[in-house]
Amino acid sequence: MENNAKPRVRFAPSPTGPLHIGGLRTALFNYLFAKHHGGDFLLRIEDTDQTRYVPGAEEYILEALDWCGIKIDEGPREGGTHAPYRQSERKALYAGYAQQLIDSGNAYYAFDTNEELDAFRLSAELKGETFTYNNATRNGLKNSLSMTDSQLQHALQSDSHHVVRFKMPENVVVEEVDLIRGHVQFNTNQLDDKVLFKSDGMPTYHLANVVDDHLMEITHVIRGEEWLPSMPLHILLYKAFGWKDTMPQFSHLPLILKPVGKGKLSKRDGDQMGFPVFPLAWKDPETGDISRGYREDGYLPDGLINMLSLLGWNPGTEQEIFSMEQLIESFSLDRVGKSGSRFDPEKTKWFNHQYLIKHSDQELATLFLPFLESKGMQVPFELVVRVCGLVKERCHFVNEVWEQGFFFFQSPTSYDEKMVSKRWKDGVPEMMAEIAEFFGTVENWSAPQIKEPFSLLVTEKGWNFGTVMNSLRLCLVGGSFGPDIFEICEIIGREETVARIGRAVRIIAVVG
RNA sequence: GGUCUGUUCAUCUAAGGGUUAGGAUUCAAGAUUUUCAUUCUUGCCAUAGGGGUUCGAAUCCCCUACAGACUACCA
Numbered sequence: 001m002e003n004n005a006k007p008r009v010r011f012a013p014s015p016t017g018p019l020h021i022g023g024l025r026t027a028l029f030n031y032l033f034a035k036h037h038g039g040d041f042l043l044r045i046e047d048t049d050q051t052r053y054v055p056g057a058e059e060y061i062l063e064a065l066d067w068c069g070i071k072i073d074e075g076p077r078e079g080g081t082h083a084p085y086r087q088s089e090r091k092a093l094y095a096g097y098a099q100q101l102i103d104s105g106n107a108y109y110a111f112d113t114n115e116e117l118d119a120f121r122l123s124a125e126l127k128g129e130t131f132t133y134n135n136a137t138r139n140g141l142k143n144s145l146s147m148t149d150s151q152l153q154h155a156l157q158s159d160s161h162h163v164v165r166f167k168m169p170e171n172v173v174v175e176e177v178d179l180i181r182g183h184v185q186f187n188t189n190q191l192d193d194k195v196l197f198k199s200d201g202m203p204t205y206h207l208a209n210v211v212d213d214h215l216m217e218i219t220h221v222i223r224g225e226e227w228l229p230s231m232p233l234h235i236l237l238y239k240a241f242g243w244k245d246t247m248p249q250f251s252h253l254p255l256i257l258k259p260v261g262k263g264k265l266s267k268r269d270g271d272q273m274g275f276p277v278f279p280l281a282w283k284d285p286e287t288g289d290i291s292r293g294y295r296e297d298g299y300l301p302d303g304l305i306n307m308l309s310l311l312g313w314n315p316g317t318e319q320e321i322f323s324m325e326q327l328i329e330s331f332s333l334d335r336v337g338k339s340g341s342r343f344d345p346e347k348t349k350w351f352n353h354q355y356l357i358k359h360s361d362q363e364l365a366t367l368f369l370p371f372l373e374s375k376g377m378q379v380p381f382e383l384v385v386r387v388c389g390l391v392k393e394r395c396h397f398v399n400e401v402w403e404q405g406f407f408f409f410q411s412p413t414s415y416d417e418k419m420v421s422k423r424w425k426d427g428v429p430e431m432m433a434e435i436a437e438f439f440g441t442v443e444n445w446s447a448p449q450i451k452e453p454f455s456l457l458v459t460e461k462g463w464n465f466g467t468v469m470n471s472l473r474l475c476l477v478g479g480s481f482g483p484d485i486f487e488i489c490e491i492i493g494r495e496e497t498v499a500r501i502g503r504a505v506r507i508i509a510v511v512g
Numbered sequence: 513g514g515u516c517u518g519u520u521c522a523u524c525u526a527a528g529g530g531u532u533a534g535g536a537u538u539c540a541a542g543a544u545u546u547u548c549a550u551u552c553u554u555g556c557c558a559u560a561g562g563g564g565u566u567c568g569a570a571u572c573c574c575c576u577a578c579a580g581a582c583u584a585c586c587a
Contacts, residue, residue, distance in 0.1 A: 014587045049586055114585075121584095130514060130583070163585055181517075190515050190583095198585040205587050229516060229582040254518080255580070262579075307524095310536090314525055318535050337525080339518050340580060347524065347537045357550085394549035404549080419547090469546050481548040 007039035007219045012209065014046045015057035018282035018291065019064045021343075022224065022256045022265060025308045029253060030222045031070045032309070032331035039219070043075030044212060045086040048202045055285055058086075064279040068301045069324050082216045087208050094203035097211050097241070098164045098196055102144075106240035107196060110143040110165045111155050132192045135170045164197035166206075166233065166240075174232040179220075179251040179333045186232040194233055206230060210237040213248055222251045222333070225340075251333055254312050255340040265343050267291060275345040279304065298371075298397030299348070303355040307348045311341045321354055353396045361389035368401045372409070375402075379409055386491065390483045404482065408491055411500055412478025415508055419480050423471045429505045431463060432475060436501040445494045447486035454486075475504035 011027040013019060019027075034041040043065070045058055062077055074080025084090055101107035110133075117133070124131035131137070138145055143165070144152050155162070168191050175185040196207040203211070213221060231250055238247040256265045259273060270277035270292070279301075281293035294304050306322050314337075315322075315330045322330070356364065365384040372379055391404040438457055442450050458468050469485060476488055476497065489497045 012587090016587075046587065052586065110585095117584090125513095128513065132514095132583085161585090165585095184516075186516070192583080195585050200585075202585090204585070209587090224581090225517075226581055226587090231516095252517090257580080259523080264580075310524065312524090316526075318526080320524095320536060337518095341525090342523060344523050344537070350537060353550090391549090393551085465546055473547055477547095479548080483549095484545095485547085 005219065007034055007037045008042065008217055009034045009039065009220050009222055010042040010044050010213070010216065010218050012044045012046050012212075012223075013061055014049070014052065015054060015061065016049075016052045017054050017057055017284075018278045018280070018293075019061050020265075020267070021277055021279065021294075021304075021308060024064065024068065024279055025256065025311060026222065026224055026253060027065060027070055028068070028305060028308055029313070029331075029333075029336070032327050033220065033222060033333060034073075035328040036331045040073040041071070042080070042082075042216060042218075043072045043078075043085060044216070045076055045088075046205065046208065047086060047088045048198075048205065048208050050088075050200070050202070060280065060282060067279060067295055068305055087203075087212065090208075090212065091202065093215075094197065094207060094211060095201070098203065098207060101166070101196065101237075101240055102164060104240065105167065107164050107166050108144040109152070109156065109162050110141065110193075110195075111160055111162045112142045113161075116142070133165065134168055134192045135189075138167075138193060161199035163195045163199050165193040166196050166237070168193050168233075169236070174235055176231060176235055176250060178228075178231075179249055180254075180336050181228075181252060181338055184228070184231070188232065188236075191232060194230075196237075206233055206237065210234050210241070214238070214241070214243050214246065217246075218248045220251065221248045222253065225252045225255050228252045251336070254337055256311055257340045257342045259343050259345060264340070269343075273345060275348070298399035299352050300355045300359070300367075300398070303352040304348070306355070307351040311343070312337050321351075349396045356395055356398070357392055359392075361385045361392070364388040364392055364398065364401070367398045371399055371402060377409055383408070383491070390487060390491075394483075407477040407482065407488070411496075411503065412476070414478055415474060415504065416479035419470070419474050420508055423467060423474055424508050424510060426510060428467065428471050429508075429510065431461075431468065432471060432501050432505050434461075435468070435472065436498045436505075439489075439494060439498050439501075442494070445490060447484065447490045450489055451486045472501075474508075475501045 009030040011030050013023055013027075031041045033039075043061070045061075047053055047058075058076070062072075065072060072078050074082060074085065076085045098107065102109070117131075120137075121131040133141065140146065142155075145167070147155065169188050172188040173185055174188060175183065178184050194206055195204050197203050212218075231252070235247070238244050257263065258265050258269050265277060267277050276292045276294045276297050276299075278291055278293045279295060281296040282291045283289070284291070295301070302323065305324060305327070306320075309322060309327050309331075310320065313331070313335055316335055319326075319330075359367075362385055365381060365388045368388060369381070369384060372384065387405045387408045388401055391401055394404050395401055435454075435457075438454070439450070442453065458465060470480065473480065473482065473485055476485070476492070482488060492500075
């Protein structure tokens with residue numbers, strides 16, 4: 001840090017829908033940076049576009065950050081010394097700042113209608129050019145720079161819809177050091193006179209963002225790369241307001257790209273390839289469409305965060321598993337890369353497995369219980385704990401406990417065809433019946449107590465171990481998977497074990 | 513089209529002029545598990561291309577190619 005002050009950073013999403021994992025990573029990096037330097041992380045809701053407001057989106061953002069363990073120091077829910085934290089509630093503030101820019105000659109009124117501007121864009125496009133509202137064109141357009149005073153007064157009073165545009169200076173080179181990208185520069189001739197204040201009385205992103213970052217004493221702006229092109233405008237705004245001295249430092253994060261193909265990661269990719277792009281499931285209030293979420297798909301927040309942290313950042317060591325505390329400890333902006341990273345759903349899976357086996361059996365059982373309940377099953381907690389301990393090594397997701405261990409809670413409903421044709425041959429049903437009989441004679445019903453005499457029996461009868469074990473497994477779980485067979489016997493109990501064998505013998509047809 | 517940004521194994525990445533270019537994921541093979549998964553071992557695989565600068569370049573410079581972002585009264 002150049003200054004000694006504790007950094008203040010903000011995550012400033014628009015409540016236009018669920019938070020995307022790209023946005024989540026931006027929030028994460030802001031949070032890690034702030035906490036690493038002992039600073040504050042603020043949440044500001046940028047809801048200046050009323051037409052795009054989606055109910056529930058703000059609550060979603062809060063819930064997602066909570067789930068991920070990203071703690072907000074100041075925000076609409078938490079409050080703080082710089083409230084309010086919703087731009088819609090700060091509406092009254094912005095007009096004065098727009099006026100300030102007009103008075104200082106840095107901005108002007110513009111009266112062009114959308115239709116007029118569209119026409120200009122269209123005709124420029126036909127000539128293979130791009131229409132830009134700037135120093136070269138603004139004198140030929142309807143604005144306070146091209147009008148006489150009386151025309152202006154008339155236009156202002158006749159209630160015509162107007163906007164305020166920034167007066168982009170001519171041929172000025174704007175230079176700045178981006179903490180991630182280094183020195184970057186732009187020539188203002190390539191930029192346009194952006195609208196700062198809309199005809200509906202709301203500021204645009206650019207004005208609101210700069211004003212609020214200044215007022216909220218933000219020291220570092222860490223945002224996605226898509227904002228890099230508007231950095232010169234923002235810098236010029238700070239200058240125009242006379243806030244250059246306290247201007248925040250900028251960092252533009254590389255984007256998260258599609259796993260395959262071109263472009264940045266989108267909701268569509270997740271739908272097509274079968275992985276979530278949102279931390280939490282989301283139901284679109286208009287269409288009713290449901291998008292899956294990491295939480296509902298059985299991912300653990302620590303794993304998601306860990307995976308996200310390594311997308312575009314690395315610690316410079318070979319460590320890969322990081323708790324949030326360790327991330328805070330190791331994070332630094334100068335180890336953030338410049339190029340976009342492809343999202344890899346496979347690696348996300350691997351991370352999740354790492355965290356799944358780290359969790360205690362009790363914790364995992366607690367997470368799995370709601371899933372069991374959603375299936376209408378009432379299972380003693382102790383049993384769930386035991387099952388989790390037995391199957392967690394073979395799971396990638398919390399939900400997978402069911403796939404890997406459903407047979408602890410209910411009889412198999414079908415038998416794997418491949419296993420049947422491979423194992424269920426002549427003589428096997430009889431063999432199973434003898435085993436069922438034998439189980440009835442076992443004294444102490446526990447895995448080790450069953451195993452020993454069972455092995456003796458198999459040897460005595462001269463049976464093939466592979467056939468016996470696999471056929472028995474088929475009877476008990478319905479296929480060729482699951483933990484130790486005697487553990488299964490112990491847990492489901494003698495009665496159920498015998499019953500399952502009987503049922504299999506009755507149902508499965510012997511194959512040639 | 514214009515502006516800006518970027519380019520190391522299939523993927524995430526390390527190597528701040530000198531290493532057989534390292535690790536992780538995926539994939540493949542073997543071992544373990546009388547099942548499946550896990551785990552372990554081994555293997556495959558990269559400096560976009562072309563010019564410079566230098567004793568020496570993944571690293572510095574230039575060109576080309578490719579990729580991405582932006583180009584709204586959206587953020």
